Amino acid sequence: MNLFNIIRSKYGQDTVKLVRAQEKIVRKAARTRHHRVFALHCKRLNITPKGLQLKCPINPSNAEKIIKDAENRLVRESIRKSTKSIKVLKRQEKEIEQRLDESFNDVRNNNNNRPKPIGVNPSSHVVRGNTRKHLNNVRESEFARVKARQIKKLKWWRQSKENKYKFTNGNRFKWKIVERKWVVNLSSRPLSSDEQNVLSKGLNYAVSGDRNKSRSIEEIIVSTEMICKLDSIPLDEKDTIRGKVTSILKSSKPPLPNLSRTERNAFEGLKKDKEVMILPADKGRATVVINTEDYIYEQHEGIAMGSPVSHLIANIYLESFEEEAIKSADGTIKRHFWRRYVDDVFAIVHKDAPLPLNRHLDSIDPSGKIKFTTEIMSEKQITFLDMIIRIKQDGTLATKVYRKPTHTDQYLDFHSNHPLEHKLSVVNTLVDRANTIVSEEEDKKQELKHIRKALKICNYPKWSVDRVVSKRKEQNSKTSQKNVKERKWRR
Known part of the structure; x- marks a missing residue:
């Protein structure tokens, strides 16, 4: 006999209604719980569900940022609302469960003036156990159904993100492929x-x-x-x-x-x-x-690569190499400025001296295996280490960050199981480099914009960059105020 027919014949229609009500609450709780999980995944992946996406009738430069901030707030509000609904549904489910326990335990009152089923007369605890089993099956089936649908959505969003797509500033529904040669x-x-x-x-x-x-x-x-x-x-x-x-x-x-x-x-x-x-x-x-x-790698000479003392030994040798090169240079090689970092040298020499200087440096090593390459300033700028040094119209120097053609903008992924301090140190390093190297305000804005885009591809949330930038601005403001006070005190 059907479970509900047994409950109806043994405990009455009111008890059947209670079971149906609890079944409805169980289904709703399973859906709400998985909606909350889906919203949490969306928040973690920095994506907006289709039902929460907003449209803007105008197209200013900061419209996308305003819309994205509003959508993020809607996702957080969806999580909060789902959490509150789950608590309410749990309380309702508990209340109905108590009423069902009272109904099942009161067998004598429920069986008065009611025909008994033919061929079956299960006890109250058996019926209650079968009811709980039925409700658990309902909960699991509803949860599995909603889970399959949400996984399908998340899979589509992840594939879109991992295929290197992103919104362009012109139209949020136009996608642009971001090349990641990783x-x-x-x-x-x-x-x-x-x-x-x-x-x-x-x-x-x-x-x-x-x-x-x-x-x-x-x-x-x-x-x-x-x-x-x-x-x-x-x-x-x-x-x-x-x-x-x-x-x-x-x-x-x-x-x-x-x-x-x-x-x-x-x-x-x-x-x-x-x-x-x-x-x-x-x-x-x-x-x-x-x-x-x-893959074959053989090192025939030189110090061991990867050894902790190799860098120190190489620097000591290059220092003696540098002293010998400067001491033995003839008068035709005029140098006005000379600075070296490991094997990179920044020098200001006469316009006719670069090639003679290069030949002179190549002749210092007796084995002839240490060779130098020369890069001459072009269009009033030159690269050195991670800087572009440019001569402005007034004769002063301006610097900004330089990235080699082989640079890929790949950093520690924010989803990696590293401590949060390690991930924020990536942001600190990039922002500090921008503040230290970049001399012009317009170039600094472009560099911070590039940092935000690169870290966004590496799944860094917006707050991670905003926190570091605001902290550095506050520190610079305090430093400038302190310098002003010191100057006034000296006067």
């Missing part, structure tokens, strides 16, 4: 889209949501016990250490996975493939995939 495949193995996505995150991308959580906890406990075995630590401090570690392990929550299931499978497949090697590019920040048999 993966160079030189191997014979074709890379799938998931493998491309994983490799484009960078070789320093830390994967979270490890399945071996219990193993990592065991390693922490074993390490703690090894420390506590040291005789130098007092007994009471050992108990304190154990207590603090236990408290941290109990209260800590594992980070959410930052790779999808297909991306994780692609990641594991690349790790197991011994026929290819994944290496960083020699110039620029990119990931190179190459056949293992094609």
Whole structure:
């Protein structure tokens, strides 16, 4: 016999209505809960659901920023509203459950003047158990249905974002392809889209949501016990250490996975493939995939690459090399300014001296293997390290940031499982470089605009850049006020 027929014959139509009401609330709670999860994913991925997107009848330069800020607020309001609705639905579900418990327990009153079912007479706890099982099935089926639909939406949005699309300033519905030369495949193995996505995150991308959580906890406990075995630590401090570690392990929550299931499978497949090697590019920040048999590296002379003392030894040698070059230069090579950083030299010489100076530097090394290249100022500007030095019309110098053609604008991905301080240090470094190197205000605005675009591609939220920029402005304001006070005091 059907569950509802049993409830109707044994407990009456009112009880059936209660079960139907709870079933309705369970479905709504499952939908609301997954809508909240979907909104949280949208907030994390910095995308706006279609139902919350806004249209602007005008097209000023800052219209897109205003619309995006409003859409972000709508997403946050959607999360808040869903959280509040879940609490209300839980309370309603609990109230109906209490009424159902009272109805099922009051068998004697519910069976008065009511015909009993033929061939079946289940007890109250069996009927209640079957009702709970039915409601759980309803909850799971509704949750699975909504989840499949939301995953389909998120997959489309992620593919759009990972295919390097972004809005243009002219029209928010026109897309522009952003080239990201972050993966160079030189191997014979074709890379799938998931493998491309994983490799484009960078070789320093830390994967979270490890399945071996219990193993990592065991390693922490074993390490703690090894420390506590040291005789130098007092007994009471050992108990304190154990207590603090236990408290941290109990209260800590594992980070959410930052790779999808297909991306994780692609990641594991690349790790197991011994026929290819994944290496960083020699110039620029990119990931190179190459056949293992094609990768051959032999160093025949020089100091070891990667050694912590190699940089120091190279600098000492170049310092002696520089002294010998300056001392042995003849009078025809006139230099008015000379500054060196490792193997890069910025020099101001006579217009006829660059080629003789280059030949002289190439002749210093007895082996003849150290050769120099010369870059001469063109159109009143020249590059040195990460700077472009330009001569202005009034004769003064202006500087701004220089990026080599091999530069890819790839930085630590914000979704990587790194501490937040490490990610914000990327923003600090870029903003500080802009404030230090760039001398003109207009160039500084363009540099900050470039930083925002590059970090947006690396999934950095808008607040991360705004916080650093406002903090630096506040520090500069305090410094200028302090300098003004010092000048007044000296007077």
